[in-house]
Each structure stands twice: as C-alpha cells, then as structure tokens.
Amino acid sequence: MLTTLDMxxxxxxxxNVLLNSGQFAVYGENISVNLGSLxxxxxxxxxxxxxxxxxxxxxxxxxxxxxxxxxQRTIIGLRKPDYGSLKVFNQIPNSKGSNIxxxxxxxxxxxxxxxxxxxxxxxxxFLGRLAGLSNETIKSKCSEILSIMSIADxxxxxxxxxxxxxxxxxxxxxxxxSPELLLLDEPTVGSDIVLVHKIWTYLRQLNETVGTTIVIxxxxxxxxxxxxxxxxxxxxxxxxxxxxxxxMRSVDAVTFEEAILIKYNSRKKDTKTIFDDxxxxxxxLKQIEQQSTTTQSTTxxxxxxxxxxxxxxxxxxxxxxxxxxYYLIVLLLWRYLLRWKTTLLYPYLLVCxxxxxxxxxxxxxxxxxxxxxxxAYVNLANSSVYISKLNEYLVxxxxxxxxxxDEIIGRKMVENGQAAAYFIVPQEFDLGLETxxxxxxxxxxxxxxxxxxxxxxxxxxxxxxxxxxxVKELYExxxxxxxxxxxxxxxxxxxxxxxxxxxxxxxxxxxxxxxxMPLFLIGILTYFCEAYSMMMFTYWVTKESHEPMNxxxxxxxxxxxxxxxxxxxxxxxxxxxAYFGLFVVFIPLFDIPNKGHLVLxxxxxxxxxxxxxxxxxxxxxxxxxxVTCFILNLFYSGIxxxxxxxxxxxxxxxxxxxxxxxxxxxxxxxxxVIRIIVYGDMIHPKVIKxxxxxxxxxxxxxxxxxxxxxxxxxx
Numbered sequence: 001m002l003t004t005l006d007m008x009x010x011x012x013x014x015x016n017v018l019l020n021s022g023q024f025a026v027y028g029e030n031i032s033v034n035l036g037s038l039x040x041x042x043x044x045x046x047x048x049x050x051x052x053x054x055x056x057x058x059x060x061x062x063x064x065x066x067x068x069x070x071x072q073r074t075i076i077g078l079r080k081p082d083y084g085s086l087k088v089f090n091q092i093p094n095s096k097g098s099n100i101x102x103x104x105x106x107x108x109x110x111x112x113x114x115x116x117x118x119x120x121x122x123x124x125x126f127l128g129r130l131a132g133l134s135n136e137t138i139k140s141k142c143s144e145i146l147s148i149m150s151i152a153d154x155x156x157x158x159x160x161x162x163x164x165x166x167x168x169x170x171x172x173x174x175x176x177x178s179p180e181l182l183l184l185d186e187p188t189v190g191s192d193i194v195l196v197h198k199i200w201t202y203l204r205q206l207n208e209t210v211g212t213t214i215v216i217x218x219x220x221x222x223x224x225x226x227x228x229x230x231x232x233x234x235x236x237x238x239x240x241x242x243x244x245x246x247x248m249r250s251v252d253a254v255t256f257e258e259a260i261l262i263k264y265n266s267r268k269k270d271t272k273t274i275f276d277d278x279x280x281x282x283x284x285l286k287q288i289e290q291q292s293t294t295t296q297s298t299t300x301x302x303x304x305x306x307x308x309x310x311x312x313x314x315x316x317x318x319x320x321x322x323x324x325x326y327y328l329i330v331l332l333l334w335r336y337l338l339r340w341k342t343t344l345l346y347p348y349l350l351v352c353x354x355x356x357x358x359x360x361x362x363x364x365x366x367x368x369x370x371x372x373x374x375x376a377y378v379n380l381a382n383s384s385v386y387i388s389k390l391n392e393y394l395v396x397x398x399x400x401x402x403x404x405x406d407e408i409i410g411r412k413m414v415e416n417g418q419a420a421a422y423f424i425v426p427q428e429f430d431l432g433l434e435t436x437x438x439x440x441x442x443x444x445x446x447x448x449x450x451x452x453x454x455x456x457x458x459x460x461x462x463x464x465x466x467x468x469x470x471v472k473e474l475y476e477x478x479x480x481x482x483x484x485x486x487x488x489x490x491x492x493x494x495x496x497x498x499x500x501x502x503x504x505x506x507x508x509x510x511x512x513x514x515x516x517m518p519l520f521l522i523g524i525l526t527y528f529c530e531a532y533s534m535m536m537f538t539y540w541v542t543k544e545s546h547e548p549m550n551x552x553x554x555x556x557x558x559x560x561x562x563x564x565x566x567x568x569x570x571x572x573x574x575x576x577x578a579y580f581g582l583f584v585v586f587i588p589l590f591d592i593p594n595k596g597h598l599v600l601x602x603x604x605x606x607x608x609x610x611x612x613x614x615x616x617x618x619x620x621x622x623x624x625x626x627v628t629c630f631i632l633n634l635f636y637s638g639i640x641x642x643x644x645x646x647x648x649x650x651x652x653x654x655x656x657x658x659x660x661x662x663x664x665x666x667x668x669x670x671x672x673v674i675r676i677i678v679y680g681d682m683i684h685p686k687v688i689k690x691x692x693x694x695x696x697x698x699x700x701x702x703x704x705x706x707x708x709x710x711x712x713x714x715x
Contacts, residue, residue: 025181025213026052026075030084044070046236057207059224060217062233068217069110072183076555077101103131106179107555108187111548112166117339120154120169124176126335131177132323145172148202164190184216200226221257332566374400376410376422381429386481393477414460421470423457518592519674526670529579529605531637533612538629541620568613575609595680604669607694611665614701621708640664668693
C-alpha cells in the first residue's frame with residue numbers, strides 16, 4: 001500500500017514501493033530538451049520529473065519562459081527529449097505503433113491555431129472527420145461547444161471575429177473530438193468571468209463523464225484551485241506539485257497565491273538560495289531539489305483517485321483507431337481546396353492574362369512569320385522529283401513557292417518585297433543530292449556532284465525572324481527528303497545527324513539564329529510550366545511552414561509528408577490542367593500549326609509542373625525567408641530563360657554551354673512538345689527522348705526532396 005509517495009512518482013525514503021508508470025496519463029523521468037547547440041546548449045527542460053494521474057485536471061504554472069509550452073509539445077510528440085524518458089498512456093510518443101500523436105490527443109497551442117480561409121463550421125467539421133466522427137456527432141458537438149464558447153455565427157470565417165473570440169474558437173477545435181488527453185496552453189486569456197466559469201464547467205464535465213485527462217497552463221493562479229493537481233515550473237524543472245487545497249492547508253494559507261508565497265519564503269530560508277525577480281510576485285526558484293508537497297493522507301487519496309480514473313479510462317475508451325490513408329488524403333485535399341479558393345484563382349488569372357498578353361505582344365511585334373510567306377526559286381534542273389517534294393512540303397507549312405525564269409527576276413522580287421527570299425536549284429540537283437547521301441561515309445566522294453546537291457539561297461535580312469523561319473523550314477524539308485533517300489537506298493539510319501551538321505542550304509551570311517514565333521510561344525508555355533509552378537508553390541511552402549495550425553495538425557498525427565504530399569497532388573492536378581488549357585487556347589489564338597494529339601503533351605506538362613513544385617519544396621524547406629526565396633526564384637527563372645533554349649535554338653548556344661541546357665527540364669521537353677503539336681509526330685526520337693528525360697528529372701527532384709525532408713516529420 002502506498003503511504004508517503006510524492007506526485008513525481010519517486011517513492012519516499014521510508015518506502016520501497018515502486019510506482020508503475022502505467023497508472024499515469026503522463027510519466028517522465030530526467031527529461032531534458034536542448035533548444036540550443038552542442039557547443040552552446042540551452043536546456044529549456046532540465047532533468048524534469050513529471051507524473052500526471054489518469055483522469056485528472058492538472059494545472060501547470062510558472063513564470064514565462066520556464067518551459068511550460070515546450071513540455072506540452074514534448075508530451076504530444078512534437079519535440080523529442082534529448083535525455084530521459086517520457087511515456088504518455090504508457091506509450092513512448094512517436095514510437096512504432098504509438099497512437100501519440102494522433103486523435104487520442106487534443107491540443108490548443110498558445111498561438112491562435114486556425115485556418116483563416118475556412119469558416120468556423122468548416123474547421124470543426126474537418127477536425128471532427130479527422131478524428132473519425134460521424135456527421136451527426138460533429139453537428140451535435142459543434143452546437144454544444146459553440147454555445148458554451150458564445151460563438152453565434154459559425155458560418156463566418158475566423159478572421160471576422162475578435163481576438164478573444166478567435167481564442168475561444170481555437171479552444172473549441174481542441175474539444176470537438178473529446179480526446180483522452182487534452183493539453184491547453186492558456187485557454188482563458190482574454191475571456192470574461194462568466195465565460196471562464198462556463199469553460200471550466202465544461203472541462204470538469206468532460207473530465208467526469210468521459211474521463212479526459214486535462215493538462216492546462218495558465219498565468220491566473222486563482223484558476224489553479226479548480227484543478228485536481230498542479231505543478232510549479234521554473235528553470236525547466238517542476239519544483240513542487242500536489243493538490244491545490246492540500247497544498248494551501250499544508251502551509252496554512254487562505255489563498256493559493258498566499259500559499260505560493262509562503263512556500264517560496266520557506267524554501268528561500270531553508271536553502272539560502274539567491275532568487276531573481278520574477279513576474280509572479282518575484283517568485284523564481286533556482287536549483288531547488290524536487291520534493292513532496294503532499295501528506296500521507298493526500299497521497300492515499302491520490303492513489304485511489306488515480307486507480308479509479310485509470311479504471312474508468314480503460315473501460316470507457318480504447319485508443320481511437322487512426323483513419324485510413326485514403327480517407328486522410330481526401331480530407332486534406334478538401335481542406336486545401338477550401339483554403340486555396342483565392343490562392344488558386346488569382347494566380348491562375350494572372351498567369352493566363354500575362355501569357356496571352358506576352359504572346360499577343362510578341363506575335364504582333366515580330367509578325368507572323370509562318371503565315372503567307374512567299375519564296376521564289378530558279379530551277380536550273382528543269383525536271384526534278386525532289387524539288388516537287390520540296391514544293392509540297394513548304395506549301396504544307398504555309399510557304400508559297402514561285403518558280404521564276406532567272407535569278408534577276410528572283411532578286412527583284414526580294415528587293416520589291418514580293419518575296420522574302422529566292423534560291424537557285426543546280427542542274428544535277430537530284431543526282432547530286434543522292435550522291436551526297438550515298439557517299440556520306442566514303443573518303444572518295446565526288447566533290448563536284450556533292451556541290452550539285454547544294455542549294456544557294458539569298459534573303460531579305462531586314463526581318464531576322466522571317467528569314468530564319470525560311471532557313472529552318474527549308475532545312476527541315478531537305479532533311480526529310482534525305483531521310484527518304486536513306487530509306488530507299490537501305491543505308492544506315494543512325495548517321496542522319498551527319499547531314500544536319502553539314503547543312504544543305506548555302507547562306508550569304510551568318511545571322512544570329514532565332515526560332516519562329518509559334519515555336520517561341522510553345523517554348524514560353526513549356527517554360528512557364530516549371531518556372532511559374534515553382535514560384536507559386538514556393539509561396540505556399542513558406543506560408544504554410546509558419547502556420548500555427550500545423551502544431552494542432554501534428555498533434556493529431558498529420559506529418560510533414562501528409563501535408564506536402566497532398567498539397568503536391570492538388571497543385572499538380574490544378575496547374576497541369578491550367579497549362580493544358582493554355583495550350584488549347586494558344587493554338588487557335590496565335591495560329592500555331594497543330595497536326596498532333598494534344599493529349600500526348602500531358603505527361604510532359606505534368607512532369608514540368610512536378611519539377612517546379614519539387615524545387616519549391618526544396619527552397620521552402622531550406623530557406624525560411626520569403627524574400628530570399630522570391631529572389632532565388634527570379635534568379636533561377638532568368639538562368640532557365642538564358643540557358644534553357646527558349647528564345648533561340650540549341651545549336652546557337654556556345655558548345656561549352658550546351659551541356660548546361662540539360663539541367664533545365666524545359667529544353668528537351670519543349671522539343672518533344674513541338675514535335676507533337678507542330679509536326680504531329682507520335683513516335684519520334686525527340687518525343688521519346690522528351691518522355692524519358694522528364695521522367696528522369698522528376699525522379700531526381702523527388703529523391704532530393706525526400707533526402708532534404710527525411711528528418712522533418714512536421715512542417
């Protein structure tokens with residue numbers, strides 16, 4: 001039988017009875033938590049002993065900064081003790097198979113932990129469903145708790161209430177699922193006397209009917225008399241604890257405040273310890289040995305009370321089962337949809353308007369080079385099969401070919417603006433072209449015949465994009481013709497790149513290379529898929545990382561991976577859908593040739609969006625400053641624009657910089673999107689390369705995110 005056992009769970013020197021930690025809702029020994037570094041330690045909790053019986057209301061008091069909030073966060077598993085052991089309902093928090101954190105816990109942080117974008121009703125419904133409650137139970141509990149908290153209109157958002165009302169709503173969120181262990185950090189701050197009485201009445205009712213163990217921190221000493229037990233903290237230790245009334249009786253005090261002062265003065269005289277000034281009547285205890293504050297009769301009552309409450313807990317409640325992962329994802333998606341109503345709408349409008357504006361401005365500023373272009377040619381070969389094929393190819397690209405009698409007429413047409421260029425076809429063009437293909441690997445090739453397969457072109461260089469559009473289209477056309485020759489001759493296809501390097505078209509000068517406007521617009525959209533997704537999601541990560549609501553969610557078992565994974569899922573779907581819609585709008589709006597199936601670009605869009613989102617998570621996880629993240633976003637976007645081959649082709653980048661383009665997801669992906677949309681290629685080396693490349697980039701980014709966040713269980 002326990003006779004003189006103190007509330008710290010340490011048996012009196014006259015007894016050899018060891019107390020079983022399973023009797024307690026919370027039991028800890030030698031708990032130390034260091035919030036500093038190894039070289040400069042800052043032990044907020046220092047060799048702390050605590051024992052809170054099941055089914056009681058426990059008041060935790062002490063000066064500001066003594067470690068009360070850190071102790072609560074340690075109890076619910078948000079902080080891991082650096083030293084010592086702690087058990088909650090005989091379980092180690094965050095251990096395998098533990099229900100802590102989880103729905104077993106109800107937690108009200110010191111800060112107001114609410115979703116500002118949700119109404120009061122939506123917040124309570126979300127938390128109730130998170131604890132596995134039915135809709136009927138949630139409605140009943142909402143009505144009951146909000147009535148006690150004097151919240152009249154739950155359809156309003158929490159930002160529409162006063163600070164005091166918001167604190168009461170935060171308290172209601174902790175009570176909605178009737179937890180087994182309820183931890184409240186100063187819940188009655190800013191409340192009037194009548195409301196404080198109603199709150200304490202409800203807490204006592206919850207304690208007696210359900211058997212909830214309640215741990216409450218407060219600066220109001222008169223509230224401690226309402227608790228079953230209390231503990232006084234200072235310097236990271238619980239200096240003394242016991243029953244409030246017995247504590248007052250033991251020092252012959254009328255009020256609890258007087259009892260604290262008497263205890264303080266007696267300790268000061270006995271230990272001859274120097275005390276500093278303290279906000280609570282100059283009480284700040286330093287290096288005082290923990291000792292019992294209860295008498296033999298008090299301890300006997302404590303033991304019986306603990307035993308009975310333990311029995312009621314075990315009978316009335318088994319640990320609440322965790323909801324399924326699928327249901328959890330659905331709930332978090334629902335929460336994000338409610339939170340992101342405006343967060344999603346305004347950025348979407350911004351990106352759509354800015355994309356259309358940029359496309360319209362650039363298209364009208366530079367013209368539409370792929371529409372209604374005229375090219376004259378002098379055919380010295382008279383009859384040529386390959387020139388006929390070239391004519392068919394260019395007509396399909398909206399380029400009109402005009403056959404003129406001689407070079408003088410072609411030059412006059414260019415000078416008068418009737419044609420953008422003219423070229424001369426040699427007499428033995430067909431034979432010369434076939435010779436170039438057949439003798440490409442031969443060291444004894446006939447140079448004269450090879451020259452006969454070369455076209456000489458003269459252009460009006462006043463509009464560089466138009467001139468380079470014609471160069472590109474002729475180049476593509478002749479490459480296709482040479483591909484057909486390779487197939488008919490049975491040559492090796494893997495040497496086709498030889499022809500693209502040598503070039504078939506003779507240019508009069510070497511202008512700076514540009515791409516045509518439709519291809520540039522496709523590149524812009526592909527670039528936005530990653531760059532804008534990264535910027536938008538970085539804003540989300542940095543904003544969400546500082547949300548006080550995260551502490552409440554973490555106490556319910558919601559991890560960092562749950563939050564970021566669900567947000568990534570929703571953002572990927574929403575952004576991919578938005579960018580696919582922009583492609584659908586841009587194609588008819590800007591006369592972009594479309595011969596392919598747009599569905600084929602969806603995997604590439606999704607991949608680019610994911611790469612941007614994963615980069616945002618990396619930035620948000622490593623850097624807390626919003627401004628720094630924004631600057632790094634702009635820097636990366638500028639680098640991507642410069643070296644990602646958006647406004648110029650890959651061939652125009654210096655050879656030693658070209659490998660850097662493969663560091664950016666949009667380069668290879670853009671080539672694949674162009675082949676799919678403009679040329680209608682479903683199975684093409686560039687398309688397959690694009691699919692494989694974006695898949696590899698997503699995998700690499702995902703691995704980096706997992707490695708960066710492996711030690712972060714909570715946001």
